[in-house]
Amino acid sequence: MELSPTSRAILGMLGLEPMSGYEIKRLVDSSTRFFWAASYGQIYPELKRLSEAGLVESTEDPQSGRRRIVHRLTPAGEQALREWLAQPPEIQEMRDESLLKIFFSDFGGREATLAALEAKRAHHAELAERLRTISTSAGKEAAKISDSSAYLTLRYGIALNDFAAEWCEREVERLHGEGSRAA
Amino acid sequence: MELSPTSRAILGMLGLEPMSGYEIKRLVDSSTRFFWAASYGQIYPELKRLSEAGLVESTEDPQSGRRRIVHRLTPAGEQALREWLAQPPEIQEMRDESLLKIFFSDFGGREATLAALEAKRAHHAELAERLRTISTSAGKEAAKISDSSAYLTLRYGIALNDFAAEWCEREVERLHGEGSRAA
DNA sequence: GGTTGCATGTAAAACGTTACATGATTTT
DNA sequence: AAAATCATGTAACGTTTTACATGCAACC
Numbered sequence: 001m002e003l004s005p006t007s008r009a010i011l012g013m014l015g016l017e018p019m020s021g022y023e024i025k026r027l028v029d030s031s032t033r034f035f036w037a038a039s040y041g042q043i044y045p046e047l048k049r050l051s052e053a054g055l056v057e058s059t060e061d062p063q064s065g066r067r068r069i070v071h072r073l074t075p076a077g078e079q080a081l082r083e084w085l086a087q088p089p090e091i092q093e094m095r096d097e098s099l100l101k102i103f104f105s106d107f108g109g110r111e112a113t114l115a116a117l118e119a120k121r122a123h124h125a126e127l128a129e130r131l132r133t134i135s136t137s138a139g140k141e142a143a144k145i146s147d148s149s150a151y152l153t154l155r156y157g158i159a160l161n162d163f164a165a166e167w168c169e170r171e172v173e174r175l176h177g178e179g180s181r182a183a
Numbered sequence: 184m185e186l187s188p189t190s191r192a193i194l195g196m197l198g199l200e201p202m203s204g205y206e207i208k209r210l211v212d213s214s215t216r217f218f219w220a221a222s223y224g225q226i227y228p229e230l231k232r233l234s235e236a237g238l239v240e241s242t243e244d245p246q247s248g249r250r251r252i253v254h255r256l257t258p259a260g261e262q263a264l265r266e267w268l269a270q271p272p273e274i275q276e277m278r279d280e281s282l283l284k285i286f287f288s289d290f291g292g293r294e295a296t297l298a299a300l301e302a303k304r305a306h307h308a309e310l311a312e313r314l315r316t317i318s319t320s321a322g323k324e325a326a327k328i329s330d331s332s333a334y335l336t337l338r339y340g341i342a343l344n345d346f347a348a349e350w351c352e353r354e355v356e357r358l359h360g361e362g363s364r365a366a
Numbered sequence: 367g368g369t370t371g372c373a374t375g376t377a378a379a380a381c382g383t384t385a386c387a388t389g390a391t392t393t394t
Numbered sequence: 395a396a397a398a399t400c401a402t403g404t405a406a407c408g409t410t411t412t413a414c415a416t417g418c419a420a421c422c
Contacts, residue, residue: 004381005280012287022401032286035279039383044403066391066400085291088302089281096218097188098272099339103215104195105332108268113332119271149288149296156282156350163346167339187409205373222411227375249372249419372419380411386404393398 001053003080005091006038007046011073011081014056016150018072021047030134031150034127034157047071055080098123114172121168128161184236186263188274189221190229194256194264197239199333201255204230213317214333217310217340230254238263281306297355304351311344 003011009032013024021043028038050056055077061070073081098120105113135154138145145151186194192215196207204226211221233239238260244253256264281303288296318337321328328334 005278006381009283012283012290015287015290020401021403032283035277035282037276037382040403041383041385041405042381048403063400064391067389068401081287081290085284085287085295085299089279089284089299089306091278091280092306093220093276093278094218095188095274095276096272097274099218099336100192100195100215101268101272102339103333103336104198104264104268107195107198107264112268113335116268116272116332117335123272123275149299150286152296152300152354153282153286156285159350160343160347164343167342171335189409203373204375220410223375224377224411224413225409231375246372247419250417251373368422370419370421372417374416376413376415378412378414380409382407382409384405384407386406388402389400391398391400394396 001049001055003050003084004046006036006042007050008081008084009036009038010043010046010050011055011077011084014071014073014077015081018070020068020070022068031154034131035153050077110175114175117168117172117175121165121172124161124165124168128158128165131157131161184232184238186233186267187229189219189225190233191264191267192219192221193226193229193233194238194260194267197254197256197260198264201253203251203253205251215336217314218336233260293358297358300351300355300358304348304355307344307348307351311341311348314340314344 009028010024013019013027016027019027021040024043024047025038025040028036047056047058051058051071054074056071057074058069058071060068062068098116101116102113102120105116131154135151135158138151138154192211193207196202196210199210202210204223207226207230208221208223211219230239230241234241234254237257239254240257241252241254243251245251281299284299285296285303288299314337318334318341321334321337
């Protein structure tokens, strides 16, 4: 069976521990979301496919009376995960409308460029802030988390967004300086 | 008419100057590609839609005997572009399989984390290199280019990818240090 | 005369999001 | 009693990629 990129991400999540589809969604939203999102519309159908392919085993496991289906990797699923992790990464995509607007901003003059840079700066500053919140709340739980490779990606997100925000800020200042010199 | 995100990018390209679909594709590939890609499968149908909506005007303009259709913005197209540029950016997406592999790499032990970090580093180093090549070849053409907002995004791409590559390198070193201390 | 590049286009498939539907349970 | 949260799922839609098809022109 051909696995879709997102079904591999799901496999990875189940490699951390057995989980329900709902829990996968919550975990994604609080961890990989900023570089790999997933919606219910993907998660549930993919879990079904993975189950049919024998890569995960799904059992009803109601917690406190509530209906709940827990999925866990089968040995075949573990192997598929291992194989995927061993292969070189392929997907590196970005869709950044703010960069696109900066790119075209000559069309609206200097002001438009500054506004577009500021919008981008604000976005990255906000995202860095959100990731910091996640980071500190996770840090409270245990030291073992700050040792995990998952924590690495969180630190990466913070560092990258800080860098992007600062870069925009510097460019705004540079353009201001140029503007007054030119005038 | 509802414009798709990519048709707005096409509008922006035509705001730079009138162009054929083929030229749009080439320009995208050598400029916005790393943060906004577009394929023929999008460009040609979208140009048709934009033309039907009266936002671009398409005329046959064979250059040196070769069939060629040049598209240019109509006043309505210019306005649509201006309106879009004035609105806050919405799409900021990333799909980074290398980060995903780092995230899950505990599953393969320390070596796997190091390998995933190295793969990511290599990717960013390569991309930075490619962008630098574009940058220097563009710089030769004229000083006016280095003044354009389009050039800003190129510098951003170089700075960001340099930063990402260096971040990975630092983390590899840190993990090595930890490893030997622990051993 | 063959390869590369210019140039336009389409069809099918893959991928992903959004919105909706349903219903139970816990909290306020 | 109402609101929020847990929990599963699907259908429709929109977007994007991939692969293919076509043909002329310029260059070697």
